[in-house]
Amino acid sequence: MGERQTEDLDVPGSSPGPGMMDHERLTSKERSILRILLESGSLFEDELVEKSPFGREQTIRSVMVLSEIGFVRVEENRWELYSLTEEGKLYVEKGLPERQVLEYILGKRKAQIKEIKEVFPPEIVSIALGWLKKKGWARIDKGWLEPVEKPDPGEDEIILSRLGDKTLPPDELGIERGRALDVLKVLRSRGLVDVTVQKQRIFSVTDEGRRWVDLNRDLIERDVKEITRITPELLRTGGWKDGYIVPYDVTLKAKEIYPAKIHPYQRILDTIRRIFIEMGFTEIKGEIVQSSFWNFDVLFQPQDHPAREMQDTFYLDLEDELPEALVDKVRAVHEHGGDTGSKGWGGRWREDIARQKLLRTHTTAITIRYLAEHPNPPVKVFCIDRVYRRETMDATHTPEFEQLEGIVMDEGVSFANLLGCLSTFYHLMGFEDVRFRPGYFPYTEPSVEAEVYVDGMGWIELGGAGIFREEVTRPLGIRAPVLAWGLGVSRLGMIILGLDDLRKLYHSDIDWLKKVKLSETLKY
Template identity: 45%
Template sequence: MAELTLNEKRLLAALAEEKKADAEHLASLLNATPEAVVQWGHLSEDKGLAKVNRITKKSFEYTEEGRKYLKNGLPEAQLYKKIKSKPDSKIAEFQEDPAFKIGFGQLRKNGLVKVTENGTIQLCEGVVRGDDYNSGKDKGHSGSIERDEASLKNPSDNDPKTKEFIKRGILVESETVRYAISITPEGIALVNQGLDIREEIGTLTRDQIISGAWKTANLRRYDVKKLPKTVYPGKSHPYQRLIDEMRQILLEMGFTEMHGEIVQSAFWNFDALFQPQDHPAREMQDTFYLKEEAPLPEGWECLRDMHEHGGNTSSTGWGGKWNPEKAKQCVLRTHTTSLSIQYLATHPEPPVKAFCIGRVYRREAIDPTHTPEFEQLEGIVMDKEVSFRHLLGFLKEFYQRMGFSDVRFRPGFFPYTEPSVEPEIWVDGLGWVEMGGAGVFRQEVTDPWGVKCPVLAWGLGVSRVAMLRLGLKDLRQLYQSDLEWIRNSSVHAPAAAGRKT
C-alpha cells in the first residue's frame, strides 16, 4: 500500500472514533478546512481506507416577484377571482388591472378562460391542459388554481409547477452539497495496527542540519514516481494564438494591416464590389440588415455609371437603374473585402500590400461546420505588372509558413475577380481541403476609384485553418469558454497536415 501522508493518518484516526461524519465536523476536529478534509478523504478512498459520499440537496428561494405573489396570490389567481365575480364582462374592464398582463396569459395558456367574438371574457367549462390541471368535477377551475397556490407555498423538486415557477422567475433553485466520510474495515484494521501521527518535516532548516537534529526528525517520505500537481500557466485562447500567428506571418511578408468597422453600408459591402443590387446574396435571409443608413461617399456617381452601363470601361455593366437608396442601407459586413476596396479608394497609387483579419456576419444555421459569425483573412496586393502568377505565389508562401506543405489551386468564380481561383491544401486523413477564394479584381471594381494597376485579392477562412491545426471537428468549440480545453492545449499547435505521398 502507498505511504500515507500525515493528514491522511490524522483523518483515519478521527474516523476510527467517529466511524462516519460530515466534512465540516471532521474539519473542526482536525483544525482544517472542509475542502482539505474532503481532499484527504479522496486520497484515503483511493487506497481503500475510507469512503467519501457526495450528498446534494435542492432548495428553493422566492424572488422579489415570488414574495409578492406569496403574499397577494398568483396573478392568474387574482384575475380568476375577479372574473368569477363579474361573469360575462367585457375584457376591457380587466385590462387596466395590474394582474391582467401576466394573469390573463396564464389563464388562457391553461385553458381556464376564453374571449368571445363580442369581446366578453368567460370561464371555460372544462380544463384543456394536462393531468396537472385535471382537478375533477367536484372542484372545477378553482381546484387547479388552488393547487397552483399550494405549489407556490410548498415548492418541491418533484412538482412540475415548481419547475414552471422557476422558468417564470418566481422561484430560484439552489443546490447545497455536503460530504459524508466514513472509514472502511481496512481503514479500521490499519488504525488498530498503530499510526505514527507525529509532525512531519518536509524541509530541513540550516540549524537542523548543523545540529544533527535531522537524524532523529520525522522526515516526510517522497514518492519519486508520483506526478506533481499540474500547474496551468496563463495563456491566450488557442484560436487567438492562431490568429496572432497568421498576423505575424503576413507582417513578416511585408504587408500592412487594415482596420475597419463591423457595420458597413451596402454601398461598400456590395455595390463597390460590382455586385448587382438584385443579387440573391443581398437578400434578408442571407444578410443582417440594420435600420441605420450611411451617406454615399464622394464620387459615388462613377459607381452608378459602372453598374448601369459600364462607365468608361469596355464593360456593359448590369443595365437597369441603380438605386442609391438601396446602397445607403447598413449591414453587418458579410466579408472583409469591403475594407479592401475602401483601402484602395484612399490608396489608389502603387505599391499596396495590405491585409485584414476580422469577423464577418452571415445568416447561417448553426451546426458543427457553420456559424453566423466567423473570421476572414483578407489580403490585397496592387503594383505595376503584378500578375495572377504572383497571386498563386503569395498564397502558397502563406500556407507553407502555416505548416501546410502541399498547396494546389483550381479554377473558381467570384463576382468581383477575374480570373478567380480556389486554393486547396492537403491534409492527411481528409485529402484536399478548399480554403477560400482569390483572384484579380475586375476593372469594374477598381476603375471608379482611379486604380490603374492590377490588384491581387483573396479572402480565406481563418476558422477552417484553425480546425485543421487544432484537430477540431466542431467549429463552435472555437468560440466556447472551455477551460479544460484551453488549459490542455499546447502553446504551439503544429499543423495537422502532412506531405502527400
C-alpha cells in the first residue's frame, strides 16, 4: 500500500526513568499493552487504542516506553490517496479541453483556429491547442487545426474517469502503478488532481520482547499494586513495601500549558490607551464612513491631491450633507486663503467632491471634527482606531490598520510641548532613543516625523506630527495653537512583538498566539 519506515518517536514523559532498564519493573499498563500485542500480533494505532482499557494517551505512552527498552517495534505506514479537484470533476463530465476541441474538428475534418475561439471559451482553447499538439492528436497549419487521428481514451482520461467522486491510491486506478504515478504527476500540474498523504503507525512485539515474556510469563499475568505517590499513610504503615513504586524522572520536560490570554496586539492597543489616559487625555470615537469634507477638505488638503485618487482611497457611491456654517469658509481658504494671509491652492473648490463619502483614511477626520464641535481651549484628546487605504497587501502594508491620533489645544502650547509629549509616550512604550526630523504635511507647519531606534534595525519612522496651520483652524473658529500627531500603531506592534510581517498581527496563528510571551510584549 505504501512505503514503510521505522522511526523512534519522541513522546513527552516516555522515558523509562531510573531503574526501568531492569525489565522486571514494567508497570501494569505496560505489561497489559505488551500482552495485547502478543495476543494480536501487529496492530495499527487505532486498533491498539480500541483494545486498550487505558485511553489513547496512556496507551501510546506505554507503547513508547516499551519501544525505548526494545520490547516493541514502531513502524509508520504512509500512502498517498488521490481525488479530483473541482476543475477535474468538470472535465470528467465534459471531457478534457483537448478532447472537446478534437471532437468538434473531427466532425468538420478541420477548422480555423479563429472559428474555434468563437465556439469555445478562451481558457479552453489555450489549454486545448497546447495539449492537442503535445499528444499528437492534431496539427496546426497556417491558422487551421486539422485532426491527425481519433484516439482512444488516454491514460489521463482513464484515471480521471476512475477517480470520479472517489479517493483512491495509485494501485486502484486501472493502469500499472509506475505509469499511474507519472500520469498523476501531470494531472496535478494541470490542477485536476489533489493528493493527500495518509499515515498510520503499526506496533508489534520484537524478538527481545518475546524472549523476556517467555522468561517472565508469571510476571505478565501478575497484578502488582502500583504506587505513584508516597503518602504519610504509606510510610507509617509500611504499605510501600507491598507494591511497586513507579519511577518518576524529574529531568523530563513537562507538558507545556498555554492558559487563555489577551491577544498580544490587543494588549499593545490597551497599553497605548492607558498611557494617554494617564497623561491626562480623553479618548474619542467617530464613524468609519466620513465625507471627503471632513477627511480631506477641512484639513486643507487640495482636491487634486494624489491621496484622493481612487487607487489610494475607498470611495462609496454615496454623498453626505455639508455643514453650512463651514462650507464658505473652507471654500475661501482653498481658493484664495480666506482671511488667513495664505494664497490658498487656487482654482475652484467643488462641493460635489467634498460631499463624496469614503472609508476614513486617517483618524484625523475624527479629531478635526471634534475640534470643530469644541473650538475653545483647553482640548486634550486622542483616538486610536482602524483606518482604510487602497494598499497592495504585503509584509509591510495592509488595506486596513490601526492609527493613533492625538490633539492638544491650549493657550501658549508650543512645538517643544509637542516633541516632549511624543518623547514621553515612546519612552513609556519602551523605546529609549527617540528623535525627530523635519517633515511635510498639508495641514501642519512646522511638521516632523518621529523615529525610534531599534537594535538590529536602526532608526524606524513611526508617524508624523506638527502644529495645525491657520488654514485648518481659522475656518473652525479656533484661535489657540493646536498640536497634532498621527502614529502608525501596527508598525509599532510589529517592532514590539518582533514580527517581520504585518499580516501576522491579524492572522489567527494559534501556535504563535500560544507561545508568544506576555512578559516580553511590553515594558510599560
